[in-house]
Amino acid sequence: MNNIEYTLAVATPGTSQKLSLAGAGVAVVTAAAIGSDIVVITPTVDCFFRKSATASAALTAPRGVSIRKFKTEERIQIAFSFRGVECRELLPPCSITKSALAYAAGLRAEIQRKIADDEFRYTEHFPESQRAAQFDELPKHVLLGKLIDKQIETYASQVANGTLAQSTHDGYVKALTSTRMKHWRTKAIGSVTPSMLRAWISDLAVTAKFARNLLTPFRSVFEDALNDDLIKFDPFERIALTKLLKQTATDSKYVVDPFTEAERAQLVAAARPDEWPTVQFWLETGVRPGELQALRWSRANLAAGKVRIDLNQVAGQEKGPKTEAGVRDVELSDLAMAALEAQKLISLAADGHIFLNPRTGKPWTTDAQLRKGLWVPLLARSGVRYRNPYQARHTYASARLTAGANPWWLAEQLGHVDVQMVFQTYGKFIPEDYQKPKAPRLKAVA
Secondary structure (H helix, E strand, C coil), rough: CEEEEEEEEEECCCCCCEEEEECHHHHHCCEEEEECCCEEEECCCCCCECCCCCHHHHCCCCCCCEEECCCCCEEEEEEEEEEEEEEECCCCCCCCHHHHHHHHHHHHHHHHHHHHHHCCCCHCCCCCHHHHHHHHHHHHHHHHHHHHHHHHHHHHHHHHHCCCCCCHHHHHHHHHHHHHHHHCCCCCCHHHCCCHHHHHHHCCEEHHHHHHHHHHHHHHHHHHHHHHHCCCCHHHHHHHHHHHHHHCCCCCCCCCCHHHHHHHHHHHCCCCCCCCCHHHHHHHHHCHHHHHHEEHHHHEEECCCCEECCCCEEEEEEEEEHHHHHHHECCCCHHHHHHHHHHHHHHHHHCCCCCCEECCCCCCCCHHHHHHHHHHHHHHHHHCCCCCCHHHHHHHHHHHHCCCCCCCHHHHCCCCCHHHHHHHHCCCCCCCHCCCCCCCCCCCCC
C-alpha cells in the first residue's frame, strides 16, 4: 500500500513535524475520521494527524493516462500519438475515481484504434483543442460544414455580380441548410465514400425531383473540393444517380386535375370585372404563373393573334426561360383575344405589364401573391372545387388534347422541346369536354 503523508501537530505550541505512516501502521492506533481530518490518539502524547495528500494519490493511472494537478482542481489527461505528433488532451472535469480512470483508458484505446484505421477525427473528440484546428488544416480532414458554408458565400457573390438568379440562390441555400444536410456537416470531406452517399440518398424517401434539387448544390461542394485538391476523386462520379433515384425515390403525389369546360366558365363568371380577363387569358394560353406575371404589352401582337413569351418572374425577379424552347410565340384563341381586348382598359395606358394586381394596380410580384390575392378567393366565390393555380396550365394542355390538337404543336405552345412532357405530365383526357364525332349517314342503295 502507498504511504500517505500527514502533518503531526503536537499539543505543545510551536512543535510540529511531518512523518509518513504506512497504511498498515495506522491500524495500531485508535483513529476516527472528522471531515477531511484524521484524528489519531496515541498513548504517549496528545496529537492529531491532518491528511495533506488528496485521495487520488492512492490511485494508479493506467498507461497513457495521468492526473494533472492544478491550483483549484485535478483533471484526467490522456496521451496518444497522431501523425507523428505527441498529443495530450484533458478530459472534462470529473471526480477522480477508478471508474473515471478506466473510462479514460478505454477512450484512449478507442482513439488509437481509429488512428490505426484512419478514422480518427480530432474535432469529433476534442473540438475545442488547438490541436484540432491544426489537424483540420490538412485537406483531407476539412469538415463538410466548413465547405458548405463557403459554398453558400460563393452563391451570394454570384447573385451580387449577376451570374446567379436570386430564386436559384434561395433554392440552393434552402437545400444546403436543410435538416437532411446536417448529417454531413461534421464529416470530413475525405471520409465521404460513394457507398455512404448511396446509403444516404436511398434513405431520403423523397421524389426524384426533390432529391435532385437537394443534391445539385451539395454535389457542387464536392466538385469544388476536387478542383481545390482537397480530395482525390469526386464520390458522386462513382454513383449511377439516375438509376439510384429510379430505384429509391418515392412517387410524386401531385395529380393533374384539369378544370372542365363548365368549371372554366363558372370561374370566369365569378371573377370581378378587373379579374376575369386575367383568368380567361390564363386558362386559354396555359402560360406559367411567372410568365403571366412578366408578360408586357410590348410582347403582344394582337394583329397576328400572338404573344411573345420570353420572360419568367420567379421570387420577384424576371429572367429568361430555362431552355431555348421556352422562348416562344403563343397563338391566341378567340377567348384569349377577347381577354386582352378587355384588359386594355385596365393596363394599356401604363405601357408595361399586361396583368396587374387589382388591389394595388401594380404588377404581381410573386406566385404567392397571385395565389392568395386572386386565385384562392376566386375559387371560393365560384363554388368550383379547389385546385392549385398550376392546374390552369394543365387545363390548357388537357383541353387541347381532348379537342384533338396536334401534340407536337401543343408542346411548342407550352415551351417544351418534345411531346414527352405533354403526354406524361400536362395532358389528361377530359371526358366531359369530349365530343364524339358523328358517324356519316349512309344512303341505301336501291
